Amino acid sequence: MGELRHDSLLRLPDVQRRTGLHRATIYRKMRDGSFPQAVKLSANCVGWYESHIDAWVANPMAWGVEAA
Numbered sequence: 001m002g003e004l005r006h007d008s009l010l011r012l013p014d015v016q017r018r019t020g021l022h023r024a025t026i027y028r029k030m031r032d033g034s035f036p037q038a039v040k041l042s043a044n045c046v047g048w049y050e051s052h053i054d055a056w057v058a059n060p061m062a063w064g065v066e067a068a
Helices: 012-019 023-032 050-058
Strands: 039-042 045-049
Touching: 012 023, 012 050, 045 050
Parallel strands: none
Antiparallel strands: 039 045
8 A cells, every 4th residue: 555654744834834935935846846745635635744844944955856
């Protein structure tokens, strides 16, 4: 079924508070690969793994570099 994660999911207001980014910036960065991808929770609900957001906050310039 895939990898089970024991990680909290953060909703958009929490992600905005932790990163200081606006909604549009978060989604633009997701599109260009420089921000963690959201996980679809339901038809109209997404969340982000807390560990991914913590890693991005610690070093935003390194996010997505491992693919290059």
